[in-house]
Amino acid sequence: MLKSEINFTIDLDQSRIPEKIFWDATENPNEGINETKAIFISIWDHYHKGLLGINLWTKDMPVDEMGHFAVDIVGNLSQMLKDSTQDPKMISILEDACKQMTNHLKEQEKQDQGKN
Numbered sequence: 001m002l003k004s005e006i007n008f009t010i011d012l013d014q015s016r017i018p019e020k021i022f023w024d025a026t027e028n029p030n031e032g033i034n035e036t037k038a039i040f041i042s043i044w045d046h047y048h049k050g051l052l053g054i055n056l057w058t059k060d061m062p063v064d065e066m067g068h069f070a071v072d073i074v075g076n077l078s079q080m081l082k083d084s085t086q087d088p089k090m091i092s093i094l095e096d097a098c099k100q101m102t103n104h105l106k107e108q109e110k111q112d113q114g115k116n
Contacts, residue, residue: 008039010056018058037061038069064112067105074098 004026011020021036028034038057045052057066078094081087 013059018056021056021058038066040069040073064105064109067101067108071098071101071105074101 006025007023009022010018011022013019021039023034023036023039038061039054041054043052044050074094075098078091078098081091081094
């Protein structure tokens with residue numbers, strides 16, 4: 001049987017707030033440990049029929065990048081549903097949410113540019 005591993009290492013400060021997040025995987029195309037600013041891990045607990053999740057971000061994760069990260073998560077969720085359920089209603093809801101979130105981020109960027 002083939003196996004694949006994904007590993008995370010989190011450097012914490014004295015208050016247990018993430019300062020650095022590293023990940024590595026046996027099938028990592030980037031070869032070697034990679035640093036990231038945020039992770040979003042969701043696991044389906046089929047026994048309890050619920051979500052187990054880990055959401056972490058570092059102290060220096062920029063707010064605008066967190067917004068883009070959230071848009072990408074919603075887009076990825078939409079694609080997962082396309083691939084697994086083909087449920088047009090749920091896909092449409094997520095795609096609409098993604099568009100609204102993207103428009104909101106664009107408006108925020110314009111406002112921020114006007115301040116500079």
